[in-house]
Amino acid sequence: xxxxxxxxxxxxxxxVPLSLLAGRVWIDxxxxxxxxxxxxxxxxxxxxxxxxxxxxxxxxxxxxxxxxRNPLADPGLFGIAPGAALGAVVSLWFGYAASPxxxxxxxxxxxxxAMALLAAIAGRTGGIALFTLAGMMIASLAGxxxxxxxxxxxxxxxxxxxxxxxxxxxxxxxxxxxxxxxxLTLAGIACLMMAARGLDALVLGESAAxxxxxxxxRLQCWLVAGVGLTVGSGVxxxxxxxxxxxxxxxxxxxxTDRRPSSLMLPSALAGALLVLVADCLxxxxxxxxxxxxxxxxxxVGAPFFLWLLMxxxxxxx
Amino acid sequence: MSLIAAELxxxxxxxxxxxxxxxxxxxxxxxxxxxxxxxxxxxxAGLLPTEGGLVALDHRPLDQMRxxxxxxxxxxxxxxxxxxxxxxxxxxxxxxxxxxRDRGEAEVAEALSALDLDPFAERPVSQLSGGERxxxxxxxxxAGTPRWILADEPLAALDIAHQLALIGHFRRTAxxxxxxxxxxxxxxxxxxxxxxxIVLDRGVKAADGDPQMALSEDVIARVWGVPARWLGEPxxxxxxxx
Numbered sequence: 001x002x003x004x005x006x007x008x009x010x011x012x013x014x015x016v017p018l019s020l021l022a023g024r025v026w027i028d029x030x031x032x033x034x035x036x037x038x039x040x041x042x043x044x045x046x047x048x049x050x051x052x053x054x055x056x057x058x059x060x061x062x063x064x065x066x067x068x069r070n071p072l073a074d075p076g077l078f079g080i081a082p083g084a085a086l087g088a089v090v091s092l093w094f095g096y097a098a099s100p101x102x103x104x105x106x107x108x109x110x111x112x113x114a115m116a117l118l119a120a121i122a123g124r125t126g127g128i129a130l131f132t133l134a135g136m137m138i139a140s141l142a143g144x145x146x147x148x149x150x151x152x153x154x155x156x157x158x159x160x161x162x163x164x165x166x167x168x169x170x171x172x173x174x175x176x177x178x179x180x181x182x183x184l185t186l187a188g189i190a191c192l193m194m195a196a197r198g199l200d201a202l203v204l205g206e207s208a209a210x211x212x213x214x215x216x217x218r219l220q221c222w223l224v225a226g227v228g229l230t231v232g233s234g235v236x237x238x239x240x241x242x243x244x245x246x247x248x249x250x251x252x253x254x255x256t257d258r259r260p261s262s263l264m265l266p267s268a269l270a271g272a273l274l275v276l277v278a279d280c281l282x283x284x285x286x287x288x289x290x291x292x293x294x295x296x297x298x299x300v301g302a303p304f305f306l307w308l309l310m311x312x313x314x315x316x317x
Numbered sequence: 318m319s320l321i322a323a324e325l326x327x328x329x330x331x332x333x334x335x336x337x338x339x340x341x342x343x344x345x346x347x348x349x350x351x352x353x354x355x356x357x358x359x360x361x362a363g364l365l366p367t368e369g370g371l372v373a374l375d376h377r378p379l380d381q382m383r384x385x386x387x388x389x390x391x392x393x394x395x396x397x398x399x400x401x402x403x404x405x406x407x408x409x410x411x412x413x414x415x416x417x418r419d420r421g422e423a424e425v426a427e428a429l430s431a432l433d434l435d436p437f438a439e440r441p442v443s444q445l446s447g448g449e450r451x452x453x454x455x456x457x458x459x460a461g462t463p464r465w466i467l468a469d470e471p472l473a474a475l476d477i478a479h480q481l482a483l484i485g486h487f488r489r490t491a492x493x494x495x496x497x498x499x500x501x502x503x504x505x506x507x508x509x510x511x512x513x514x515i516v517l518d519r520g521v522k523a524a525d526g527d528p529q530m531a532l533s534e535d536v537i538a539r540v541w542g543v544p545a546r547w548l549g550e551p552x553x554x555x556x557x558x559x
Contacts, residue, residue, distance in 0.1 A: 069401035201415050204457070205399035210364050212461075213388035213416045258402040259412075 002262075004255050008269035012051070015276050019047045023283045024290075045178045046170050050279045051272040052178065053170075053238050054248075056185040056230030058271020059264050061245025062252075063192045066199035066260030067223055068132060071308070075231045075245040078224070079138030083114025084235035085166060086142040089149045092162045100176045104236035108184075111232025114138050115224050128206065131220065168239035168294025170279050177237035188229030189268055195222035196261035203259065241294050243301025244271050250308065318375055320361060320465055320496060326369035330356040332520045333370065338513075340464060340496035343487055345507035347500075347532065348517035349541050354500045355396065355469050357517065361498060362393040362467050374465075388416035392463035396470045396500075398454050400442050406453045407438045413460030421460060428459040432486060448479035455486065465496040472499075472506065484510045508532050508547070508554050516540055 020043045021027050027043070029035045060075040068077070075081065087110020088103050096102040121134040146166070153159035198219035201209035210216065234241065248271045249263055256262040275293070278300075282291045318340040324333045331353045338344045338361075346354045359365040361372055363379040372379040379387060392413070400409060410428055414421035429438050432452040442450060451471065458466055466487070472480045484506060491497045491512070501507045507514050507528060514531035516524040518540045524531040529551070537545050537556075547554045 197415060197418075200412060203401045203404065203409075204412060204454075205395060205397060205401070207359065207364055207395045208393060208399070210384075211362050211388060211391065211393035211395075212412070213385045215384055253402075257408050258404050259408060260402075 002256075002266075004252070004266050005269060008266060008273060012269060012273055012276070015273060015280075016047055016051075019050070019276050019280045020044060022280045041174065045175045046173055046279065047276060048178050049170055049173050049181060049237060050276040052181045052185045053234040053241060054244060054271035054273065054275030055268040056181075056188055056234050056271070057241065057244035057275070058248040058252075059189045059192050059268040060227045060230045061247075061271070062249040062260065062263040062267035063195060063199065063223060063226060064245065065249050066202065066263070067195075067219070068128060069202060071250060071312070072246070072305075074243075075227050076139060076242065077132060078114070078118060078135040078227050078231075079140075079142060080111050080114045080118075080135075080228050080231045081235050081240055082139045082142035082146065083117075084108065084111035084232045085240055086110045086146050086149075087113070088165060088236065088239070089146050089162050092165060093149050093153065093158060095158070100174075101180070104177065104180045104233075107236035108232055110142070111228055111235065114142065115228040115232075119220075119224055127216075164292075165239050166294075167292040168241040168297075169282075169290075169292045170238055171290055171292075173237060181233045181237045184229045184233035188226045188231075188233070189264075191222050191226030191229065192264060195219055195226060196264055198222070199260035239294060241275065241297055243297050243305070244274060247301055247304050248274060250304075318464060318496065319373075320498070321373045321376075322357065322361060322370065323373065324370035325357065325360050325367055325372065327353075327356055327360065327365065327520075328368050330520055331360070331367075331517075334517070334520075334522050335370075336515050336522065336525060338496055338498055341491055341494050342512040343491045343497045343499065343510060344513045344515065345499050345501045345511035345528075346515050346517065347502070347504060347507050348523070351519070352517040352540075353520040354517055356520075357515075358393075358467050358469050358498065358500050362391055363387050364393065385416055389461065390463055391465045391467060392458035392461050394454060394458050394466065394468035394471055396473070398450065400450075400454075403441045403443045405439050405441055406434055406445070406456075409442055409453055410434070410456045410460045413457040416461060424462055425460045428456040431459060431489075432456045448475055448482075451475055451479065451483060452486075455483065459490070463495070465498070466490060467498045469500045470502060472501065472503065480506065504532055504537070505554060505556050508556070509552055 020039055027035050064073040064075050065071055084107040088107040091103045091106035117138055118134055150159055150162055198214040201212040201214040249267045252266045252270050253263055278296055279293055282293050282296050285291055320338045322334055322336045324335055325331050326333055334357060346357060348354050360367055411425045429435055434452055434456055437449055472483055487497050511528055514528045516531050516536060523540050524536045534546060543558055545556050545558045548557055549555050
């Protein structure tokens with residue numbers, strides 16, 4: 001275990017109990033009435049969900065940047081998050097979201113559809129450029145269909161539900177969402193770990209990587225499965241939470257030896273920490289209604305992205 | 318140990334090229350732009366599918382070898398020398414051990430020493446000069462301890478001192494029993510340092526043999542369309558146009 005991983009685990013161990021106590025109402029387990037119920041039924045699943053979603057987004061961001069050899073890459077580029085969002089929006093549109101399992105199921109079907117479409121278009125012989133373009137087109141198509149669903153919403157309540165859900169949040173999530181997202185995310189991170197050696201080889205470019213034994217088809221399969229499971233399950237239970245996959249690998253990379261394989265686990269842990277802390281801040285901020293997690297992260301992430309672009313431009317100058 | 322290309326055909330790029338290379342030798346592939354040099358090298362490395370013919374390593378078709386086994390046997394150095402992230406030189410060189418699935422610290426240290434990279438081992442590659450970077454990329458190939466090194470224009474963009482240093486490393490590596498195949502544009506370097514030269518012209522083999530024969534003034538006039546004369550002694554020849 002590297003020192004970075006150990007430090008991130010220590011920070012998580014400190015952040016988890018704090019996140020359980022923090023909120024509009026701070027909980028003192030000794031004096032707060034029904035403290036155990038609030039902690040076990042509301043705050044603990046929410047904290048676990050933040051960790052699971054953040055870990056999945058962090059790891060898939062690191063894998064995507066390694067695959068595309070581009071620091072501006074984000075898991076959303078594969079079109080899987082918009083596909084999952086479209087699935088969820090369809091369930092909201094038809095009013096199936098009343099069941100705790102139907103909306104995530106629809107979202108997972110959407111993510112699976114996007115993955116299948118991506119594999120079918122980019123296929124066995126598709127290179128990285130075709131793969132990226134296919135992902136962007138799927139994202140664009142899913143986005144357009146989501147907008148169509150919103151514009152044709154059967155009533156104002158459905159429209160409001162859809163728009164609110166798309167903003168991404170962990171409010172009112174419980175154990176069912178944890179049981180859906182945790183195993184899928186863990187399986188997804190395992191798939192991404194399987195891609196790690198291939199991503200290391202890709203540091204030297206595609207042809208050198210193949211000469212080092214990297215199988216491009218197998219690498220694509222692990223990546224589509226890994227990003228699909230982590231991002232798809234994350235969107236299924238919490239809506240779209242952007243920028244984590246972009247920011248986290250950047251923050252972590254200077255602390256590693258910069259090989260994609262060294263970045264994966266620390267990015268997962270740092271992503272978990274970031275989403276956990278961001279969700280706590282959303283709860284604590286004294287606003288009329290709770291700030292949506294997706295909005296909060298975008299408010300931080302967009303300026304960070306711009307700063308990154310400026311740094312890159314300075315590097316090119 | 319032999320690496321044989323038999324009637325290799327890649328549509329529009331190579332036409333029934335046959336050549337046999339031996340370990341312990343430096344073989345240069347020369348030819349004008351678009352002659353198919355890089356295509357032939359990629360086929361020899363097993364990186365490019367062919368429409369016809371085959372590549373055999375010790376009489377075993379390359380496409381029947383597992384990619385891992387092929388990667389342990391053949392080290393390929395592409396032309397562009399891309400390095401996506403700002404790794405340290407040591408970490409870059411250690412990527413050569415990926416086919417072996419080990420850290421290979423001894424092999425990495427040996428490769429760093431062989432190319433005089435010890436003082437730069439912990440330096441990020443972004444802080445290297447062009448010559449140091451080219452040596453680091455070659456050290457990455459050496460760290461994999463391959464029996465064959467296939468390098469695509471490894472001396473391009475290097476000054477003469479670095480060119481001579483790097484080709485000296487290739488010659489020493491060949492003396493140690495490794496097969497070295499280089500795509501070279503500089504005909505004088507091929508003449509003076511290669512044991513054997515294969516000349517390609519528009520996808521077809523135009524000459525194949527020892528450098529004096531394969532790079533004769535007649536061949537140069539016919540393939541490159543340039544009248545030229547060799548001056549100097551064997552091993553120190555210079556090509557003079559006109």
